[in-house]
Amino acid sequence: MHNFRRIGVLTSGGDAPGMNAVIRAVTRYALSNGVEVFGIYEGYKGLMSGNMKLFSDHDVSNIINRGGTILYSARSKEFVTEEGLATAIKTCRDNKIDGIVAIGGDGTFRGATDLTVRGLPCIGIPGTIDNDITATDYTIGCDTAMNTTIEMVDRLRDTSESHARCSVVEVMGRNSGYIGLYAGIAVGASAIFVPEFKFDENEVINKLVRSKKYGKRNFIILISEGLGNFGEEFARRVEEKTEIETRFARLAHVVRGGAPSLRDRVIGSEMGVAAVKLLLSGKSNRVVCMRKDKICDEDISYALTLDRMFKGKLKPEELDGYSDEKVAEMRDFCAAKRAEMERVYRMNMDISK
Numbered sequence: 001m002h003n004f005r006r007i008g009v010l011t012s013g014g015d016a017p018g019m020n021a022v023i024r025a026v027t028r029y030a031l032s033n034g035v036e037v038f039g040i041y042e043g044y045k046g047l048m049s050g051n052m053k054l055f056s057d058h059d060v061s062n063i064i065n066r067g068g069t070i071l072y073s074a075r076s077k078e079f080v081t082e083e084g085l086a087t088a089i090k091t092c093r094d095n096k097i098d099g100i101v102a103i104g105g106d107g108t109f110r111g112a113t114d115l116t117v118r119g120l121p122c123i124g125i126p127g128t129i130d131n132d133i134t135a136t137d138y139t140i141g142c143d144t145a146m147n148t149t150i151e152m153v154d155r156l157r158d159t160s161e162s163h164a165r166c167s168v169v170e171v172m173g174r175n176s177g178y179i180g181l182y183a184g185i186a187v188g189a190s191a192i193f194v195p196e197f198k199f200d201e202n203e204v205i206n207k208l209v210r211s212k213k214y215g216k217r218n219f220i221i222l223i224s225e226g227l228g229n230f231g232e233e234f235a236r237r238v239e240e241k242t243e244i245e246t247r248f249a250r251l252a253h254v255v256r257g258g259a260p261s262l263r264d265r266v267i268g269s270e271m272g273v274a275a276v277k278l279l280l281s282g283k284s285n286r287v288v289c290m291r292k293d294k295i296c297d298e299d300i301s302y303a304l305t306l307d308r309m310f311k312g313k314l315k316p317e318e319l320d321g322y323s324d325e326k327v328a329e330m331r332d333f334c335a336a337k338r339a340e341m342e343r344v345y346r347m348n349m350d351i352s353k
């Protein structure tokens with residue numbers, strides 16, 4: 001088994017509330033097990049340039065409550081080249097870094113796999129507000145982002161009620177409708193539009209007209225950014241066809257900032273410890289996951305393949321290394337995940353006005 005002396009921790013891709021809880025847990029757990037920790041700044045970019053600091057317990061004090069990431073983040077194009085990867089590996093060799101904990105989304109995990117196959121053990125931790133990593137039920141930051149969305153939309157509801165208006169609100173999530181769906185239910189949205197499911201906008205417009213007739217004054221419609229410019233255009237059509245004054249609001253990066261929720265701090269801490277345990281027990285190329293409220297782990301390459309299958313991006317040859325049974329298991333997993341989301345989506349249709 002590998003004898004770890006030093007590990008590195010980095011955050012990459014879009015930042016997410018709760019990343020600091022992970023950094024703190026990784027650092028504290030490693031130090032208390034006799035392993036030194038380099039905090040690597042600006043993700044893989046910092047790994048290439050050697051922008052890092054040997055952390056003490058004190059360096060991660062007073063950060064669990066802070067939004068963003070104290071290690072900063074970046075998306076590096078250079079890192080994905082052969083040269084970039086070689087530079088990153090050299091930085092690790094020169095600084096005696098024996099393993100990396102990489103916190104981020106699917107791009108971050110691809111980077112972790114690339115380093116692992118070049119001899120540097122890596123463990124991934126899902127950190128993105130989008131909750132769009134198929135292998136895990138939860139990604140750090142999503143809970144805070146959804147709670148912030150609720151807070152913002154509740155405010156919009158106050159003013160919409162005063163003026164008898166409709167607020168069409170677009171929320172982040174990249175191609176995933178997870179934030180839109182769950183925050184939409186939580187704010188009592190009249191309708192939710194997400195990229196995962198087909199919808200009939202005329203049905204929604206008719207519903208608004210009916211509800212207005214019965215005296216409803218405010219209307220909230222949640223739209224996921226994955227639908228492109230649909231939100232802004234739909235807001236215009238709502239006003240035109242219903243004669244309800246309508247305003248469009250894009251929450252954008254506002255929901256990515258702010259103090260992390262309890263859930264993001266606690267799950268972040270648990271995942272940080274789990275990642276260090278995996279490295280110290282000689283595992284690599286694993287991603288820490290949460291399934292049915294339990295922390296577990298999965299092979300990163302498998303997780304990425306599963307992810308592409310779920311998102312309909314899989315090339316047939318990517319399944320070559322898997323047995324028929326495994327492929328069937330993957331398909332069932334993806335189908336169950338989609339079915340659960342659809343159940344929640346349809347449930348909201350039955351209770352929204």
Ligand code: F6P
Nearest residue numbers: 014128129130172173174225256
């Ligand atoms: O992946 C997190 C996320 O906030 C997405 O929801 C959004 O589409 C994207 O990042 C925005 O990226 P950027 O911060 O580069 O504008």
